[in-house]
Amino acid sequence: MIPAAFEYARAASIDEAAKLLDKYGEDAKVLAGGHSLIPLMRLRLAQPSALVDINGIKGLDYIKVEGSKVHVGALTRHVEIQNSDAIKDKLPILAEVAGEVGDNQVRNMGTIGGVVAHADAAGDYPTIALILDADIVTNKRSIPAKDFFKDLFTTPLAANEIVTEVVFPVADGPHKYIKFRRRLFDWAIVGAAAQKMNGGWRIGLTNVGPTPVRAKAVEEALHKGAKPEEASQHASDGLNPSGDLRASPEYKKHLARVLTRRAIEQSA
């Protein structure tokens, strides 16, 4: 399958990338790891007029711990997050999640900036960004994760806006991310995240709606002393997932409850 024709330009800096995006106009897109964009282009579900390749921008792939924050540059590949000692030490749930994204080949190319900008409902990092109150930083501003994932494939990013980094708080307490899928490398049918932080629990769900979900009702129940099996019954409160080839809405809600319980119980 051959993508529709497009113009191609390499940017050497964020500024240059923004200028190129301005020049090519609304239908231009950033090319990062290409592992969401190229599959869509091959199916011609995406037909950008131009691609601005940001892979050559130096200093956009980094993992820095500064005080109580972990800064992850937009071009940081999944494999680097998975193997980073700093992440394993200060934000181990992110290393765990990165290791569960796709397969080796996907992890060698795909970037954290690409996952958040793409805002696929089944993207794994957005759930973590949401429950940890991470910030998505662009060349123009900083946007809290709770205001970033607006709808399916929908974010507040302007056409010439480039994600430069994602800033997480340090979170080194017990945690677990459980992804339910039929093949090892697949996207989540449903995913559940549990992270203990500042004495309380943060619980999140992947692919149970158009955006990642923070399961506040579960968090509150745990806070009031409910056991994981009781608290996790609230994981499907208010959910209205759409069914697809892999799972009906009912089944997704069932998975939300079961996986939430397992994520809490298996947190270490």
Next chain:
Amino acid sequence: MKHKVATTINGHRHEHEVEPRLLLVHYIRDVVGLTGTHIGCDTSQCGACTILVDGKAIKSCTMFAVQSEGKSLTTIEGMAQDGKLHPLQQAFWDEHGLQCGYCTPGFIMAAAYLLSQNPNPTDDEIRQGLEGNLCRCTGYVNIVKSVRSAAATMGGAQAKPAAKSVAGRS
């Protein structure tokens, strides 16, 4: 507009003018003429098109040829040295790691990457490491066996892709 792409493939320099939309796998097969890299799904799922770019396994159907500018690529044709099969190729042969062979180049390149990262993987680690590759006829038991056997032959040494040899037009 066409763009220049200059790469080193299996130790040989190649330079062409290509359309940006040309996928790397089509470039390797149709322009360079190295047809050992296969297209199994064209949806980024099967891994048949796996090659090494600067030593890292990637799916060449999910990268544009223009993105390989300045990079060093290794395809299945770059594995054998001076007419002698690479230990992974030999092991797939000896352990019956293939039937039709369609998926094999991708498996071998993904396995070469795996062994470069982890020279002595457990069976579980081999299965994890090859999760991005699908085989529709052999089943995975003999493939895992082949990789285990190659790891032993290579004595934990890194899978070193070829620096020379290999046919291919430039």
